[in-house]
């Protein structure tokens with residue numbers, strides 16, 4: 061190893077993601093300024109660096125020093141201090157102001173910034189606003205430095221350290237040092253093993269209570285995220301935690317008792333909950349029951365009108381409802397909380413429209429909402445009434461463990477009726493926040509199809525509420541004639557009843573392909589050749605969605621995306637491309653937003669096309685839903701994925717003109733009836749299944765996706 065000491069002159073390039081840096085150093089004993097490269101996430105211009113590493117000969121850039129490890133010392137001497145302050149470290153400080161600051165405080169400049177930053181007032185020409193901004197930036201800089209140093213000591217990669225910093229801000233070092241296990245629970249991409257690794261490096265004992273309790277909490281949050289359970293039975297929880305911690309059963313049982321005592325976990329009967337899910341479940345049950353009991357303006361308004369009169373009004377407004385639909389309308393007028401269920405084409409939306417018309421006539425207010433942006437847009441289109449996501453309706457902001465709900469028990473929604481569509485997608489936490497924000501006089505109508513896949517988050521709210529038998533429910537099961545003409549809809553209902561679909565007639569096709577590679581090739585062929593030839597009205601980039609059960613394998617989301625990208629949007633000198641967070645993106649690519657981002661105003665599931673990739677500015681702009689442009693910074697783009705193919709789960713609540721579904725046995729464990737049913741009911745005009753017919757049979761034979769452990773239906777009625 062060679063050693064080198066010098067003063068940092070300039071930073072030529074730095075990756076915010078990885079900390080990889082190219083910089084210029086005025087090194088002692090070297091005649092000219094040299095180039096250094098390596099992971100130097102926190103070094104600043106003007107700093108004194110001590111480096112270890114080796115000299116290498118770069119093909120195009122020539123001789124440079126590759127840094128293996130380094131230490132920094134703060135700049136000393138007027139010139140270095142000025143360069144340091146003017147390096148872009150502090151907002152609004154260029155060479156002139158930097159010189160003034162350095163002249164005012166001399167060698168003590170950095171100490172003043174550390175301990176008495178208010179003394180900046182002594183510097184001529186610095187306003188209060190500028191001083192406040194400098195103080196914030198300086199503290200943040202120090203916090204990042206402290207965290208990166210700590211990170212080096214405990215074996216954290218720069219990428220992870222920066223992610224932790226983005227999450228916790230200035231408290232990051234403190235949290236890593238004193239409660240490293242929090243990282244596993246609160247930061248996406250950091251699992252228990254990483255947190256455990258840090259804790260071990262900090263010398264936390266393997267059988268320390270904090271480790272055991274973290275392991276128990278981690279197990280619960282993992283089963284919530286992967287299997288949708290709100291809780292686990294004690295024995296199950298201990299057994300699963302044991303395999304993670306590799307500690308004796310008794311020790312874990314003991315700490316489980318301690319954790320429930322101190323309410324880090326909640327024991328209810330035999331079920332153990334994370335407190336957040338326990339509260340969501342109990343309060344949801346409680347609030348729904350309270351809501352059911354309190355009188356309302358709607359009830360009052362329609363009290364004097366007989367059922368027959370109301371039906372006549374609807375008839376006059378040209379609604380010819382079936383008996384069941386009429387029952388549903390009356391139920392909503394008479395009961396505070398109603399479930400309206402049914403498969404595709406059974407008249408749910410028509411029923412909602414009839415209710416809206418009645419309420420509007422007499423000046424009562426309705427709010428419509430759905431769990432995803434696309435579902436909300438469709439609801440608005442089909443009802444001709446404004447609709448928004450539930451998050452937006454509840455004026456949600458924040459994120460990253462810092463949630464704020466503008467509408468809550470203290471600031472409730474102003475409405476006589478709130479209608480939620482796609483209720484099957486409601487998880488326990490969102491349902492809780494929504495119901496909490498309803499004024500006691502509001503009616504709630506939950507519309508949904510319980511045979512769809514359950515929510516991505518934990519809980520099975522719609523199924524649990526149905527199972528409780530305590531909420532007025534109207535189930536629509538007649539497929540109306542117009543809808544029955546569609547083979548997609550009749551097949552959806554057939555599949556739901558355990559029958560095989562009829563294929564190759566109308567709008568529902570089957571292309572047998574025996575193995576995953578052939579199936580993948582078939583899908584490419586469909587998008588590039590067959591569909592454009594036979595159905596030229598569909599634009600392959602905009603109208604066709606491939607829905608796969610899995611991410612892995614030759615017919616999984618990842619592989620299909622790379623093949624479809626190559627076929628539909630191949631490399632082209634006029635189209636910029638870039639690899640961001642491990643994925644190659646190209647201008648023109650079809651992409652999907654994968655989580656809600658309130659700053660950029662894009663929701664999970666929104667689809668768009670990449671407009672421009674700007675390598676200089678490190679930004680990507682995406683044109684969403686043919687309506688609006690969103691510009692992402694590079695480091696935000698990990699929220700976006702290619703979307704030629706997406707998972708069925710991601711497609712919940714969305715519809716597409718054409719849906720193509722590979723069906724193969726290699727992912728048998730993932731196949732089930734709700735998955736296939738959900739996939740094909742996403743299509744408006746055309747469904748194409750391709751693969752192995754036995755996989756279709758197998759899927760239909762698996763009646764349910766995994767059962768979820770929840771306590772909502774039992775809890776209902778206990779209050």
Ligand SMILES: Nc1ncnc2c1ncn2[C@@H]1O[C@H](COP(=O)(O)OP(=O)(O)OP(=O)(O)O)[C@@H](O)[C@H]1O
Nearest residue numbers: 380381382403404405406407408409410540542543
């Ligand atoms: N009472 C009725 N008489 C005749 N046709 C009806 C009736 N109710 C609904 N329809 C028609 O049936 C079709 C499906 O109705 P609607 O869109 O309300 O169902 P849905 O359950 O909301 O379907 P999806 O879940 O697929 O959106 C529509 O074409 C609608 O006009």
